[in-house]
Amino acid sequence: MRYRYLTLFLLLYAPWSIGQSLNLRFGHITSEDGLPQNTIHGIAKDKYGFMWFGTWSGLCRYDGYRFKIYRYDPENPKSVNNNRIHNILKDNNQDIWVMTFDEQILCKYNYETDDFERVPLERVPDDIQKSIFRKNHHQHTTFKFKDYEWRLERRSNTLVETYLPSREIKRYSANPGIRGSLNDSYVSDVYLDDQDILWVGTYSNGINKANLNANPFHYHHFDPTSNRSIIDDNVRTLCEDNEGNLWVGTRDKGITIIGKNGTYRHLRHDPADPHSLRSDQIRRIYCDSRGWLWIGTKSGLDCYLPKTGEIRHYDQLTPGHTAVFGIIEDRQQCLWFATWSGIYQYSPATDSVIHFNPSETLFTEHTWTIMEDSHGKLWVGTEGGGISVLNKDTPGEVTLVEHYIHKRDSANSISDNRIYVLYEDSEGYIWIGTGNGLDCYDPRQNTFRRFSISPNGLPNGMIAGILEDNNGFLWVSHKAGISRIDKKSLSIRNYSQQDGLQSNEFLEGAALKSRFTNNLYFGGAKGYNVFNPDSITCDQRPPQIVFTELQILNKQIGVNREINGRVLLEKPLYLTEELALTHRDKSIAIEFAALHYTNPVGNRYAYMLEGFDEDWIYTDASHRVATYSNLAAGNYVFKVKASNSDGIWNPVPKTLKISVAPAFWLSKWAYVVYVLFIVSLLYAYYYYVVRYAKLKNRLAYEAILHEKERELHESKVQFFTNISHEIKTPLTLILTPIEQLTTFCKDNLAIQKQLQTMKENGDRLLKLINQLLDMRRFETGNEHLLAEKRDMVSFVEDTVEAFRPMAEQKHIQLETVTPLAVLVNDFDADKLEKVINNLLSNAFKFTPEGGEIRVSLTLDRSSSPEVAVITVSDNGIGIREDEMERIFQPFQRGSVNKSDGTGIGLAYSKSLVELHGGTISVSSNRGKGKPNRTTFFVRIPVTEDNTTEQFRLNDSGETPQLRGKPDLPLAHQGQHTRVVDPSKPYTLLVVEDNDAMRRYLSDTLSHEYNVLEAANGAEGLDLALAHAPDLIVSDYMMPEMDGFELCRRVKEHMLISHVPFILLTARTPIQYEIEGLETGADDYIVKPFNLTLLLLKIKNMLLNKTRLQEKFKTKITLEPSGFNLESPDEKLLKKVLSFIDERLSDSDLNVDDICEHIGLSRAQLYRKMKALTGLSIVDIVKEIRLKRAKQLLTDRKFNVNEISFLVGFNDPDYFRKCFKSHFGYSPSEYSKHMLAKHERHT
Structure with missing residues (x-):
């Protein structure tokens, strides 16, 4: 809501004089504020405090903030009968009657139902008819207030004011140039309410209202049409001289001096007059005890002598920082100045100005204000440096006593380091105006109290001025008006432009209390205000509170309107005493208003929901809505209290009972049911x-x-x-x-037949053992699928074909049927072969001679993904229906199975199929009156990338082959031996904890090799280090040290890391094989093994070792110092050869030197070199020396004797003998041969 309160006229004489006219200041309410139309034809106030206005666009009800508009509705007979309102009347019962332009029918407002009853004119009460008669006959409307009377002259539509004691008459009319005047001279209606508010309706500009009890904030501003006004609106400082004249300093127009007899004159800067003011930008004016006027300007300090009119200039201020913001006179009649370059002192005795170094006493040189307290201490307020308290007892010196700054973590400090105002009141309290609020310092307790910015506190924190009146009230100007503080109760009353202030913005330092009267002066951005605090009255009437609007789930609730199938309000909310809600009303908002129209924006509110809120919630006029969500079931009381703009609170709050019904499952009857249910449960x-x-x-x-x-x-x-x-x-x-x-x-x-029987039963036993181990792997989760892409058609045909001899032997018809030429899929051939073999074995077992077994492979394209279906059916004895699920469980067989068996075959097959992601099932018609037929169905999913060419004819491409079957174990024989036969070139180490197996291997291998035996890994490691065998064969599972650990240690030891290592184990999972090979084993053979395969692997590894020796030997022979080796054995060999090459010319080089350099014993070095190269260390040294000699002979730089010494031979004859024995010719013959060869090529 926008109000524009302005004064009606300027005071003609002294600024503190008051004429006999009330000088009404009118605020204006127009269509911009919510009126539907600006033509007003009726004003009234109902018995609940609402204001009613009649317009030509409907009837308006006003609560001080918002309008509720009632309009004609042709569908609603309880609406007003016309939108053009002619008048609003009240009868003796305070009921509202509305007269429209249809004057034969009046509308009576019904408070209970918030609608209207249309009443013919002849049925209207007499008092209403008399009012209609008076208005129709243009009789005057008259109101009296104190010594004043207002009259609306109907014929001229003019508002007339009469001061009764003197019969002085004033007519009010519109004057756009004067603030607070009527906005329209054509008055349509006048109404004086019970709050002494005069409401004036106009014909084209809405509503005017004026408070007849308005406080006299007299307003002075610049009027360019008058020579009796201040020179500029922007008032920066105010001062009263000893004669009672008012000095008004402006921002940049100089000074206006208002005489006590009402005269106005101005002081300005004149560039042509060196004795004029040095600047028109006035910052501070101060009158000292001698009557001299000290003027602080932006450009420096001046002094005006009233008796002579002389203006003196003081140039001692620091250049560039000459603005003076604060001036005081101390008890010694010395003057102190606060400037932007620190503080200065003027001594009347010497007529000179002294500057005090700010770095010694202040924490910044920028100062705003200065004050002397009752103890003679100087208080200096700075920009950002807080407050410095100084001792000035020593003439010409100041010392720092205290320094107060803002501390974030301490409430006992000033609220901000920007200090604009310092003021000591009559009780000795220091009031501090900062850039962030008002503080009060108690020197007795050495404590600070902050006055915060809040709805019930100060409206703004930029403090501009502080004054104390004769009654002990504190008046504080700021950027949002003026506040009055009661120091006893600490209550605050705020005044704004709506109360008649020049504006809401007041300027720092522009505050003055008259020494001759009790008047207070405050200057701001649009002039200055003067008032006598004794004439400021307080409206003691508390406001009347009403509830104006209810919202449920953000929807406005009207009278007798349904929401969720029920009516919440049977009468207006302000007449409702209790509100019944349900659990579905999750959000509720209640709007309220204080019907106090003096200054609605200044009203304050406090509300609480008893039963929900723990304390009152304070708010202002801009937030008059209380919102609550998800209220629990129960009873509440919503309370609202309010104060008028003078801070007078109503003692009894307005209340509204609210009950929230629980959901039906939380109702009383529901709890009865719950109790009965719980009792039943307890009984049960x-x-x-x-x-x-x-x-x-x-x-x-x-x-x-x-x-x-x-x-x-x-x-x-x-x-x-x-x-x-x-x-x-x-x-x-x-x-x-x-x-x-x-x-x-x-x-x-x-014998062959008997051996074959033994072999078949041994193979069967091995098969059963492997099945049992496989089942165990399934149970422990160690079985994995090794799938590869293969052709299932050829795979099934080949697998079935292996049973053809058995079928012929038992005279059983074996048939393979498939409509597919090729079906490529990913599957584990070994595991799927076991499934088909198991099913066929069972089929042959239970099918009599002459029977039939059929195997088919089809593709089920209806499934997603597609499924390959393998069926194995026979016409044997069949399976009972109650046994079909049980036969797939481990160790379970059908009751008709009279043959021996373990009962794990089908369970194992099921596990293998499920490992493929498939299923296995069986059907049998045994006992159903049909020929016996048992069919097993194996369904294997077909991978998606194999379904594009599944059904092509077998006209091209290769059919995937079956994985070969492992060879059967071969028998072996021989005798165990531990005798080392020198004629056998290789020595093998057999490590096996099973004595029989160890003896068998030793007997078998001893035919071709020397064999060492060890019963565990630890013993085997000792034998390997002692004898450096050519190859090691070791079991995996052994006591003390297993085969994996033995292999790891052998491969890590330098002396025997070159020895090939074969692991034998009964563990078949692939992870064990991978682990063994990662440990360093050269091969991994699973028990039971094929003896021939083992012998061939041993033979090949020994041949590879021989080839490696030849490789090393060749490297030594051809290039003793220029080859690059990588493996640990090769690195060792390189180290030996490099050492020999370094000491090649040393004839004293021996095996002990090499052993010491390498770090091995003679025996260890011998065995290692012999194993790697086939040569002894002595042979290696001789080989390198002779090869180097041959190279030197080729270069022809030295003779034979010199060369013999260079390569480490002390005796040239012995050198010649060795050279000829190795190469077949003497050194001289080789030299001549190379010379001749060179000459031929040149």
Whole structure:
């Protein structure tokens, strides 16, 4: 809401004189403030405090902030009958009657229903008819207030004011040049309410209102049309001289002197007159005890002598920092000046100005204000440096006593370091105006109190002036008006431009209290105000509070309007005493207003929701809405209290009871149901607790039994697994000799048949062991799929074809059917082959002679992804329906299975199929009255990238081949030996904890090699270090040190790191093979192994070792010092050869020198060099010396004798002998040969 309060006229005489006219200041309310139209034809105030205005665009109800507009609605017979309102009247019951341009019908407002009743004119009460008669006959409307009377002359539509004691008459009219005048001379209606507010309606400019009790803030400003005004609106300083004249200093227009007899004269800077003011930019004026006027300007310090009119200039101020902002006179009649270059002192005795160094006493040279307290101390306020308190007892000197600054972490400090005003009141308190609020210093307690900016406190923190009146009230000007502080109660009353101030902006230092009267002066951006605090009255009438609007879920709630199927308000909110909400009303907002129209913007509010808020919440007129969300079910009381602009609070708050009904599941009846339900549960619990306890005990007992069964099963499986590992080694000792015997007894058919029987049963035993181990791997999660892309058609056909001899032998028809030529898919051939073999083995087992077995491969394209379906069906004895699921469980067989079996085949097959992501199922029509037919279905998903050319004919490309089957173990024979045979070139070390297996390997290998034996890894490592064997064969699982650890240590030891290493183990998972090879093993062979394969691997590794020796030997022979080696063995060899090359000419070089350099013993060095090169260390030295000699002979720089000494031979004859023995010719012959060759080429 916008109000523009302005004064009606300027005072004609002295600024503190007051005429007999009330000088009404009118505020204006127009369509810009919410009026629907600016033509006013009726004003009234109802019994609840609302103001009503009639316009030509509807009827308006006003609460001081907003308008509610009532208009004609042809669909609503309870609306006003016309939008053009002619008059608003009140009857003796304070009911509102609205007269529209249809004067035969009046509309009576119904407070309870917030609508209108249309009443014919003949039924209207007599008092209303009389009012209509008076207005229609242009009778005057008259109001009285104190000694004044106002009359609206109907014929001229003029507002007339009469001062009754003198019968002085004043007519009010519009004057755009005068602030606070009427905005329209054509007055339509006048109304004086019970708050002494005069409401004036106009014909084209809305509403004017004036407070008849307005406080007399007399306003003086610049009037360019008058010679009786101040020279400029921007008032920077005010001063009263000893004669009672008022000196007004302006920003840049000089000084206006207003005489006590009402005369005006001006002091200005005249460039042509050196005795005029040095500048028109006035900062401070001060009158000293002699009556001299000290004038601080932007350009320096002047002094005006009233008796002579002389203006003196003082030039002692620091150049460039000559602006004077503060002037005081101390008890010794010395003057002090606060400037932008520190502080200065003027001594009347010497008529001179002294500058004090700011670095010694101040924390910045920029000072705003200076004050002497009652103890004679100087207080200096600075820009950013806080306050300095100085001692000036010593003439010509000042010392720092205290320094006060703002501390963020301390409330007992000033609120800001920018200090604009310092003032000591009558009780000795120091008031400090800062850039961030007002502070009060108590010198007795040495404490600071801050007055914060808040709705109930100061409206602004930029303090401009501080004065104390004769009653002890403190008046503070700032950038938002003037505030009066009651030092006892610390209450604050704020005044603004709406109260008649020149503007809301006042300037630093422009504050003055008259020495002759109690008048206070404050200067600002648009002039200055003068007032007598004794004439400032306080409106003691507390405002009336109403609730004006209700919103639920951000929707405005009207009277008798439904929301969520119910009516919340049966009458207006301000008449409602209780509000019933439900849990669905999650958000509620209540707007309120204080119907006090003197200064609605200055009203203050406090509200709380009892039962929700812990304390009052204070707010101002701009925030008159209380919002609450998600209120819990229960009863609340919403309270609002308010104060008028003078701070008078109503003692009894306005209340509204609010009840929030719970959701039906939280209602009383719901809790009754809950209680009954809980009681039933408790009864049921009590009834069944014994039974439950028994059941719990039984389940616990069964759980214990189940756990014991699981542990027993686990121990059995673990036992079978361990036994299976142990069986594989003796089984190897059985199958391998059988294989060898089969080879040796080729001509004896009877023995061949018996050996074949033994071999078949051994293979069957091995198969069962492997299945048991595979099942164990599935249970422990160690089985992995090794899939590769293959053709499933040829794979299935080849797998089935392997059973053809068995089919022919049992006279069973074996048939393979597939409509596909090629079906490429990713699968593990080994595992899928085991599945098909298992299913076919079962089919042959249960199909009688003459029966039929059919295998098919099809593609199910209806599935996503597509699925390859392998079916194996037979017409054997079949499977009962209740056994179909059980047969896929481990160690379970059908009841018709009379043959021996472990019962793990189908369970193992199921695990292999599921590992592919597929399924296996069975169907059988046994016992259904049809010929027996049992069919197993294996469904394997087809990978997506293999489905594009699945159905092409087999006209091109290669069919993927099956993975080859492992060879069967071969028998071996021989005798164990530990005797080292020098005729055998190689020595092998066999490390095996199983005595039988170790003896068998030793006997077999001793036919061709010397064999060393060790029973565990630790013993094997000792033998390897002692004898440096040519190859090591080791088992994996051994006591003390296993095969992996033995291999790692062998490969890490320099002396034996070159020895090839073969690991033998019964562990088949691929991760064990990978681990063994990563440890450094050269090969990994799984038990039971093929003996021939083992012998061939040993032979090849020894040949590779020989080739490596030849490689090293060749390098030594051809280039003793110029080759690059990488492996640890090669690095060792390089180190030996480099040392020999360095001491080649040293004839005393021996094996001990080399051993000492390398760090090995003679035996270790011998074995290592022999193993790497096939040469002894002595042979290596001789080889290098002779080769170097041959190179020197080729260069022809030295003779034979010299060369013999260069390569380490002391005896030239012995050198010649060795050279000829090695190369086949003497050194001289070789030299001559090379010479002749050179001459031929040149």
